[in-house]
Amino acid sequence: xxxxxxxxxxxxxxxxxxxxxxxxxxxxxxxxxxxxxxxxxxxxxxxxxxxxxxxxxxxxxxxxxxxxxxxxx
Amino acid sequence: xxxxxxxxxxxxxxxxxxxxxxxxxxxxxxxxxxxxxxxxxxxxxxxxxxxxxxxxxxxxxxxxxxxxxxxxxxxxxxxxxxxxxxxxxxxxxxxxxxxxxxxxxxxxxxxxxxxxxxxxxxxxxxxxxxxxxxxxxx
Numbered sequence: 001x002x003x004x005x006x007x008x009x010x011x012x013x014x015x016x017x018x019x020x021x022x023x024x025x026x027x028x029x030x031x032x033x034x035x036x037x038x039x040x041x042x043x044x045x046x047x048x049x050x051x052x053x054x055x056x057x058x059x060x061x062x063x064x065x066x067x068x069x070x071x072x073x
Numbered sequence: 074x075x076x077x078x079x080x081x082x083x084x085x086x087x088x089x090x091x092x093x094x095x096x097x098x099x100x101x102x103x104x105x106x107x108x109x110x111x112x113x114x115x116x117x118x119x120x121x122x123x124x125x126x127x128x129x130x131x132x133x134x135x136x137x138x139x140x141x142x143x144x145x146x147x148x149x150x151x152x153x154x155x156x157x158x159x160x161x162x163x164x165x166x167x168x169x170x171x172x173x174x175x176x177x178x179x180x181x182x183x184x185x186x187x188x189x190x191x192x193x194x195x196x197x198x199x200x201x202x203x204x205x206x207x208x209x210x211x
Contacts, residue, residue, distance in 0.1 A: 027103060034141050038142065039097055042089070042138065043092050045128040046092075046128055047091050051127045052091060056084040059117065063116060063173050064172065
């Protein structure tokens with residue numbers, strides 16, 4: 001797997017603050033990175049609003065029928 | 074101020090597959106915590122072939138996207154909200170197909186991110202616009 005190594009100088013006396021800030025920045029960076037990958041994939045999708053509604057209704061109906069079958073309703 | 078926590082409707086999950094929408098951006102906002110019935114995850118996977126056919130995305134690419142999307146959602150087992158099904162059914166009346174989602178919201182005291190008008194009328198729904206505005210305030 002490809003790897004990126006980043007070296008950062010930590011100002012002395014700020015190790016604890018740096019750790020906390022770094023954790024926050026890495027989380028935001030990771031979220032942003034995953035969003036960009038997802039956006040790139042979705043940009044090639046031909047899925048439409050009608051497709052979303054149709055599949056959503058189909059899935060809800062299946063879930064509802066499952067409840068009926070399990071005699072929860 | 075803490076993160077905003079909402080449950081998501083299936084119509085929101087499927088809309089993440091539409092190119093150029095606002096939903097995907099919100100989905101990856103670190104201040105937004107998403108919950109959904111575990112059964113939604115199962116049913117999404119059961120319809121994979123239809124999703125591939127409609128999106129025209131290669132299977133591997135769709136799978137990578139689904140991994141990223143599902144990482145953002147806490148899937149809740151049915152047992153955790155099943156006792157709220159009767160109350161959800163009562164609220165929904167004839168529109169009973171939404172009971173899993175409404176029961177989950179009642180059990181966790183959450184709003185449901187949705188595009189179903191009825192769910193706004195019964196006070197359960199929260200819109201994309203409202204979520205966006207609430208996140209801007211955080």
